[in-house]
Amino acid sequence: MTAIKSLTLKNFRLYESLNASFSPLINIILGNNAQGKTSLLEAIHALALTKSHKTASDRELISHHQPFSTVKGTFANENKETVLEMILSKEGKKVRHNQIEYKRLSDYVGIVNIVMFAPEDLNLIKGGPSERRRFMDMEIGQLNRHYVYHLNQYKRLLKERNEQLKTMQRKRIKSDPLLDILSEQLVHYSVRIMRDRAGFIETLAQKVASIYQVLSNEPTAIEIHYNPSSKGDMLKALKNKQAYDLMTGSTSIGPHRDDCGFYYGDIPVMKVASQGQIRTLALSLKLAVVDMIKEHKKNAPIVLLDDVFSELDASRQKNLLNKFDKASQIFITSTSLDTMHLESLKDYKVFEVTAGKIEGVKTHGSTL
Numbered sequence: 042m043t044a045i046k047s048l049t050l051k052n053f054r055l056y057e058s059l060n061a062s063f064s065p066l067i068n069i070i071l072g073n074n075a076q077g078k079t080s081l082l083e084a085i086h087a088l089a090l091t092k093s094h095k096t097a098s099d100r101e102l103i104s105h106h107q108p109f110s111t112v113k114g115t116f117a118n119e120n121k122e123t124v125l126e127m128i129l130s131k132e133g134k135k136v137r138h139n140q141i142e143y144k145r146l147s148d149y150v151g152i153v154n155i156v157m158f159a160p161e162d163l164n165l166i167k168g169g170p171s172e173r174r175r176f177m178d179m180e181i182g183q184l185n186r187h188y189v190y191h192l193n194q195y196k197r198l199l200k201e202r203n204e205q206l207k208t209m210q211r212k213r214i215k216s217d218p219l220l221d222i223l224s225e226q227l228v229h230y231s232v233r234i235m236r237d238r239a240g241f242i243e244t245l246a247q248k249v250a251s252i253y254q255v256l257s258n259e260p261t262a263i264e265i266h267y268n269p270s271s272k273g274d275m276l277k278a279l280k281n282k283q284a285y286d287l288m289t290g291s292t293s294i295g296p297h298r299d300d301c302g303f304y305y306g307d308i309p310v311m312k313v314a315s316q317g318q319i320r321t322l323a324l325s326l327k328l329a330v331v332d333m334i335k336e337h338k339k340n341a342p343i344v345l346l347d348d349v350f351s352e353l354d355a356s357r358q359k360n361l362l363n364k365f366d367k368a369s370q371i372f373i374t375s376t377s378l379d380t381m382h383l384e385s386l387k388d389y390k391v392f393e394v395t396a397g398k399i400e401g402v403k404t405h406g407s408t409l
């Protein structure tokens with residue numbers, strides 16, 4: 042099991058500077074609204090996965106009016122220590138693993154695995170396709186570093202192809218060998234990305250079906266389908282769309298337009314599900330990812346529970362913690378201890394955060 046032992050923040054969101062040492066078991070981040078609970082979890086997420094769970098913009102993570110931000114964490118896995126460091130600035134993002142800078146993010150993502158449960162998870166079901174692509178990319182990325190590399194190459198080529206389409210539009214050219222080369226290269230990476238997404242969704246679907254049934258006590262089985270934007274020969278499909286793409290100056294098919302969907306049989310979940318069912322499905326998705334990481338990496342991820350725990354009643358809180366079975370280090374945010382049922386917990390550490398500072402730390406139990 043990998044656990045974060047300590048975290049140092051400089052100019053990250055509302056944290057001007059922070060030093061914290063965590064329990065290898067359960068950490069409770071307590072505080073009123075807007076005091077920095079989510080930001081603390083977001084920092085751990087971003088440090089391990091190089092991205093926030095809620096924004097695509099790294100600039101948002103840097104404190105207002107500051108030129109850069111650093112996040113540094115020391116992790117322990119059995120007796121081995123690992124130090125990760127991320128520096129964000131206007132020039133971009135740098136990551137270091139045990140003081141060595143990694144030029145390729147794909148070699149860095151997945152050294153430490155994280156699964157975050159957050160209110161935004163509901164958007165995986167309620168929101169648009171980009172939310173689901175983000176989810177697929179984040180989770181497949183931490184399972185498979187080749188995926189991150191393929192995706193980054195794809196994004197670069199897509200940008201180039203779109204620029205080429207615009208250039209051709211301006212010059213009123215209908216065909217160009219450079220466009221053909223870019224299309225071929227784009228297909229090369231698309232095939233790999235789509236293959237990995239299909240495989241991920243297949244395993245995810247199996248796990249979610251059984252987790253959802255247990256959590257909901259419903260006999261109905263949830264299905265998840267991967268819906269790629271094109272099937273069959275993609276190079277041919279790109280050719281067929283070329284006139285249209287030249288008109289719009291953008292690429293109309295490819296992994297950047299993929300989606301996946303949730304169904305009860307043939308019926309899309311969103312058409313019939315209650316709020317509670319949507320919440321249960323979102324929870325099932327993340328629990329399935331925890332399982333996949335455990336199986337694939339032979340190591341449990343760090344679990345971050347942002348605002349999803351204190352909403353549950355006592356027995357559901359207990360069931361959720363039992364799911365992680367002491368195999369994972371857990372972070373839980375809450376505005377009050379009153380809504381948390383901690384009776385059955387032996388060891389945990391409570392951090393009180395106020396305005397981007399840790400004002401109080403209390404340890405409960407013996408093994409900390």
Ligand SMILES: Nc1ncnc2c1ncn2[C@@H]1O[C@H](COP(=O)(O)OP(=O)(O)OP(=O)(O)O)[C@@H](O)[C@H]1O
Nearest residue numbers: 054055073074075076077078079080101103104105
């Ligand atoms: N880049 C930034 N620079 C400075 N402050 C920021 C930045 N980004 C966000 N904040 C501030 O951080 C605060 C939000 O912190 P956070 O979301 O961590 O709170 P929280 O404790 O999780 O609150 P809640 O209980 O409402 O979820 C807000 O007041 C916001 O204005």
Ligand SMILES: [Mg+2]
Nearest residue numbers: 078079080348
């Ligand atoms: Mg919050």
